[in-house]
Amino acid sequence: MTGFAVPSDLLFASTHEWCDQQDDVVTVGITDYAQDQLSDVVFVELPEVGEDFETGQTMATVESVKAAADIYAPMAGRVTEVNGTLLDNPEEINSDPYGSWFLRLEVVPGTANPDLLDAAGYRNLTEG
Amino acid sequence: MLQTGLYDLHVALQARMVAFSGWSMPVQYAAGPITEHMAVRRVGGLFDVSHMARFELRGSGVADFLLRVLTRSVARRKPGDAVYSLMTYSDGTVIDDLIAVGKEDGWLLVANAVNRNKDLEWLRQQATGQDVDIVDVTEQTSMLAIQGPDAVRLVSSVLGIDAGSLRRFKARTAIWESKPVLTTRTGYTGEDGFELVLPRTEGGSLFQHLLEAGRPRGWLPCGLAARDSLRLEACLPLYGHEISQNINPLEADLAWAVSFRNPRFIGRDALLKAWLEPPTRRLCAFRMEDKGVPRAGYAVYDQDRRIGTVTSGNKSPTLDQFIGMALCDASATEMERFTVEIRGRRLSALVVPKPFYSRPA
Structure with a gap:
């Protein structure tokens, strides 16, 4: 399959989360490819503000008509904000995956996850 | 992997194909399962259900045979009747659920894809020594489901019949492009609708004609995901879930599909005992x-x-x-x-x- 949106200003986890890092705040959502694979999203479970996560830990869950999928922390950090509108309108993840952020993590300044992919790398992964 | 006669059409319609009971089937089309589901509730949806198992039964012993293998009685049924029934083992557990359609020259059984081989083996075993000829026509035929409040209008216009005069669980043969189309007023969505069985090679063409005629009014092609959510809302059982070899039909609220007045069906003694407890x-x-x-x-x-x-x-x-x-x-x-x-x-x-x-x- 081709034709999925992969914004060039974001980083991507191989587990299909997108990350937008601005200094020590990382905004996380799921990619266009991920929402397409999931099919119609019907339910989202988000963590509490203040919860801490290590890289790779399950932070949230997204469920579609087909299956449930975990959302993993792309970096270690503390949740500072969650997108509550997704709880009532989970279908927005299908229509606007890059506008539908799940949560924001505060990370230790200077943190980076070297395993995250740039747009070209992620496109390679999903089209490969 | 088996392909239905509509495979190329599904791909052209941007279906997402998945493996289901040995068949490559559309789980959804471009619109997505929820939109497809709502189209069926509001107007109508078209389904390729050619993966369903279809067995033709002929011979002088068929009526007697069906009294033994089906939990409903077909004793007074005539050509043109469609009967929802179960097949049970002697312990009363469910082999499969199916629809038996009476035809002029015999009966057509429409059963679950997942049980095709098991059913065929069971039927052949039970038919031993009787004048009952069982032919698996699954791969020689296509089967379409046309479901939704607008189904009478669509089927009438495309098949050129008065579809509204066909009652629920009745069957009639229509002619389309000079080919016979066995038309039953049945479905698995909780809506009004029809199921059509026709020669395999004609399935894609009829589906396309129905879609072209229905699209302007909101008809959509629908995949297995929508079929599953529709039947769940209607509380229609799915084999392997609500009914199985570990669940008896009384537990599944299917006592209405068990006719104890039929004295001969396999599983009757066990089910009668369960019914009294x-x-x-x-x-x-x-x-x-x-x-x-x-x-x-x-x-x-x-x-x-x-x-x-x-x-x-x-x-x-x-x-x-x-x-x-x-x-x-x-x-x-x-x-x-x-x-x-x-x-x-x-x-x-x-x-x-x-x-x-x-x-x-």
Whole structure:
């Protein structure tokens, strides 16, 4: 399959989360490819503000008509904000995956996850 | 992997194909399962159901044979009747559920794809020594389901018949492009609708004609995902979930599909015995009070006591709620609520009457 949106200003986890890092705040959502694979999203479970996560830990869950999928922390950090509108309108993840952020993590300044992919790398992964 | 006669059409319609009971089938099209589901509730949807097992039965012994293998009696049935029935083992557990369609020259059995080989083996075994000829026509025919409140109008216009005069569970042969189309007023969505069986090579062409005629009014091609959520809202059983070799039909509220007046069917003694005893398990319908998606296999609790297992669950697009069915201790039918363990948490569910959805009269 081709034709999925992969914004060039974001980083991507191989587990299909997108990350937008601005200094020590990382905004996380799921990619266009991920929402397409999931099919119609019907339910989202988000963590509490203040919860801490290590890289790779399950932070949230997204469920579609087909299956449930975990959302993993792309970096270690503390949740500072969650997108509550997704709880009532989970279908927005299908229509606007890059506008539908799940949560924001505060990370230790200077943190980076070297395993995250740039747009070209992620496109390679999903089209490969 | 088997392909239906509509495979190329599905690919052209941007279907997402998945493996299902040995067939490559469309799970959804471009519109997505929820949009497809709502199209069927509002106007109509077209389904390729050619994967369903189809067996032609002929011979002087067929009527007698069906009295033995089916739980419903076909003794007074005539050509043009379609009968929903079960096949049970002698212990009363369910081999399969099916629709038997009476034809001028015999009967057509339409059963589940997943059970095709098992059913065929069972039927042939039971037919030994009788004048019953059983032919598996699954791969020589196509089967389409045309479902939704607009179905009478669409089928009438495309097949050139007065489809509205065909009553529920009745069958008639229409002619399309000089080929016979066995048309029954049946379905698996809770809506009005028809199921059509025709030569395999004509299936794609008829589907395309129906779609072109219906599209301007909102008809959509629909995949297996929408088919599953539609049948769940209507509380129609799915083999392997609500009925199986481990569940008897009385537990699944299918006593109406068991005719004890038929003295000869296999499984009758066991089912009659079960019928006279208080039930130990029953199929319950529930909707989630706490937010969460119930799915098949999840555990059901009353306080700390495990009382059952979810057989099917999902989001109901029509009700905008999370719903499911569960096979539970019979006491559950009298409960107001129980809990479903969803991903490690026990969430509250209300026990509700079946079905979740029935079409407006």
